[in-house]
Amino acid sequence: MPVVQIDGGPLSVEKKRELCGNITEALSTAYGLPKSAYIILIRENTGENVGVGGELLCDRH
Amino acid sequence: MPVVQIDGGPLSVEKKRELCGNITEALSTAYGLPKSAYIILIRENTGENVGVGGELLCDRH
């Protein structure tokens, strides 16, 4: 059941596919459960909805 | 204040309405608070953003 929630910016499907495989690999090493047990949720956030250091990402530069 | 976050695939409004009522019922039985206290957040995820067993849901089949 380990469940992973990833919040980042937008990603291409290829990047998501690779990320999903690599994260699952990392989880398998840690928890030692069958691969089918791991669930990954990818959330793509726009720069308008993320603040770092008191500033929205869309306001940087 | 019990707060429930539900991550699944897309649902019709009818399904959401029914789900919301049933989850609130289940929470009332457990926590015994007035119905107005329960908050439910439904997140609809596309198959591209969910990984199960190291594979994106959109790649299955």
Added chain:
Amino acid sequence: MPVVQIDGGPLSVEKKRELCGNITEALSTAYGLPKSAYIILIRENTGENVGVGGELLCDRH
């Protein structure tokens, strides 16, 4: 894969068991997936870590 996160106060194991069954029932009706697909995470929060209306729950009354 639907994943449910429940944030509330402390519950007895009996209450958790019943809640888990009832929530899974509600999810099955909505998503129509085999029961084994549903994952529920229960988080028990102390009154010191929950704020409602600008006030910590532990400060009420």
Added chain:
Amino acid sequence: MPVVQIDGGPLSVEKKRELCGNITEALSTAYGLPKSAYIILIRENTGENVGVGGELLCDRH
């Protein structure tokens, strides 16, 4: 690293900008870390995806 996730309804960019600044201010007072450490994620939910008191927000009035 303090990370804040905010689930509410839709907001204008101006409101998000102000919210981000004010939340970061509040976090700085509590945790005393350099401003760059604070991360805020704003999630905008439609009334169809939020339930309060067993009812979807989009069904109210």
Added chain:
Amino acid sequence: MPVVQIDGGPLSVEKKRELCGNITEALSTAYGLPKSAYIILIRENTGENVGVGGELLCDRH
């Protein structure tokens, strides 16, 4: 219903009380709802359970 989840390190009750008030203030300015609508969940994480830059916080220094 806006719900805020805060993940940081441990805090004293006094700090939590102040944080809860200040965050609620910031939310009120943004969403314009009655104060009773805002829910805040504070999660206190140990350095062993937080990674920044590929390193656990408990391993720093």
Added chain:
Amino acid sequence: MPVVQIDGGPLSVEKKRELCGNITEALSTAYGLPKSAYIILIRENTGENVGVGGELLCDRH
């Protein structure tokens, strides 16, 4: 700022350290940001607080 939340069972510090390194590696490949940008939150859940298939993990076997 990518933020990862991992919900699983208890882990030793050694396992957490390795997991944190491997997850950060996987994130770097996907997002291409400097390592310091990635934040990982590990949540350790007891079998009493996790339901799979309508059953608490602590009730299995």
